[in-house]
Amino acid sequence: MTPSHEIETRLRETAEQLLREKRVDLFLGYEKASLPFRTTPLFLTCPQEVERLAWNPFCAANLAVYLPRLFKAPADARQAKDAPPPPTVGVVLKGCDTRSVVALIQERQVPRDKLVLVGVACPGMVDRRKAERALGEHVALGAGEDAQGNVHAVVEDGTEVALPREQILASACLECRSPTPSIHDALLGEPVEAKDPQAARRQTAEFGAKALAARWAHLRQTLSKCIRCNACRQACPMCYCKECLLDQTRPRWLGAGTDISDVTIYHLVRACHMAGRCTECGACVRACPMGIDTRLLVRKLNQEVEDLYGYRPGEAIDATPPLSAFAMDDPQDFLTEP
């Protein structure tokens, strides 16, 4: 595992060069946030400011979410004529984030030739909630990583607490099948070994083994916590629709509140739209203020797509997403007579 500070140094050099040589207009990365166990996205345009860029085990956000809006054409034709040319954007991407960008390129939401992909081989990111919980009664005032890659927190009485990585890494990272970016224009860090693909199936297998009534009860109970803040949708790089079906008012497809039927529809619609597109980066889970594991349903759908079509989203730009294409020999034994 390449130490984070080495990657950070190389990242700053790379960004400085890209901005100075005007190969990018904008560089997207992370900077230190005001609270421990986090970073906040950084939009850099000036090579003199690259020292703000950070790389540490808290760079969890999937920055691909910002890309579609940077290339979105104005809806109004007259405005489109006068619009400035699209920017060239450099962006820091972990393995999972790269897969989101691949899917966005496939879906023609971002142009490959306007992107400089700075990939980082990712050893996994800290789940801030796990870290906060691991501290128990203590409140972290600061957090960092030592040369061996162990995470330490400084708590309110000034003492330092070591937190074992496996205990505080995000679930998505503990099951990651693609920690090293598959495509990139620059790659930082030694490639990281992928986890056993079966690990990512454990959650859905356990869920699937339950009786139908128990599965429904579990979903209802989990979703009843939802406050419909839309954070899962907004944090998702693949949710880029100009107008979301769930926001439409004419007609209004579902109620605006937290009636359990509306909440259920919200999550079912999102899961269905993500089938064969979700790269399982975990952005929705991280964003949810209520701690709902929003990935469960879509992971199941993704596995069905993989089993039926041998396709994993975000692997190769020239691959055709199966749900966007038709072939005569498509499997169809799941179809049932009405």
Add this chain to the structure above:
Amino acid sequence: MTEKTIAHTDLETFLDRLRAAGVVYAPAEDEAGDVALTEVSPTEPVVLEYSNFHLSPKGFFLPQNQTLLCFKDGKAAEPSPPDQETFLFGVRPCDARALLALDQVFLDGEQSDPYYARLRATTTVIALACTRPMPSCFCTSVGGGPGDGAGADILAVGLEADLLLRAQSPKGEDLLSSVADLLADVPCGAVERAEERVRVAEEQIAPVRVDNSAQRLRDAYDSPLWEAASQKCLACGTCSFLCPTCHCFDITDEARGSRGRRVRTWDCCAYPLFTLHASGHNPRPTPKERWRQRIMHKFRYAVENLDRLFCVGCGRCIRNCPVSMDLRSVLKEVGA
């Protein structure tokens, strides 16, 4: 102002008395291990040491979904008003203080909102002084503090063997006199010990500069900083929905044929739809205007119009923002 103490051992009896009069919500651990305001059963242990709840208690007064009326074949009827008392025990002072802000919006004389007024009148708030502030807390900079009782009916301060109870409203006075047999006179030194506990908590809270924020924000209206600050906002509603003072709402009709209901739901100024006109025009077309509105509403418009900051420094928006935006740094950057 009545001031009494109650022994920790009598707290259960106290809550039982409240249960006889209505529904009681008190701090208890949920299945995820977080302490939340829960409708506790008499056998469930009440937690007194906790950092603030994940959700603010504003939903008790302004429910996220509220049926305003039901209609059928051209006739409308209001749903029956709440007929029982609700007691909230253990609300933190920041969240109690937020009720004063909501009162100014919803209980403004002729414009009073009957739905809010009813829930406010039938709910008793017993605040518990905060002993576990978090790094995101800044109540002391926005007029409150860990031992502030404003907005509550009773303020409780935890001591070693008992709680110091201080009535903050006529309702609180009545409640204390109704349980007088459980209460003791304040022993010598208890007030000082309570003050000391509050002071220890106060010292853990870092100050944020908000003085003269209205004037400074007025000057910063066209600042390029809004564009920079809003760039990373994802336009989700986490900050508003968790905020104890955010109160903007939407009203929609949910109808099936000629019958249905009119429902009020929370809304959020970060949403593109929030100010979208029927014509298609949107006066706040980009995240820049929306983000500016959020800050301006809390730290400028509310001050100019209602003479109150609409922020109680609970820090929920800071702790829960998916991209770790911090309103304190934005305030600092715009010189507010």
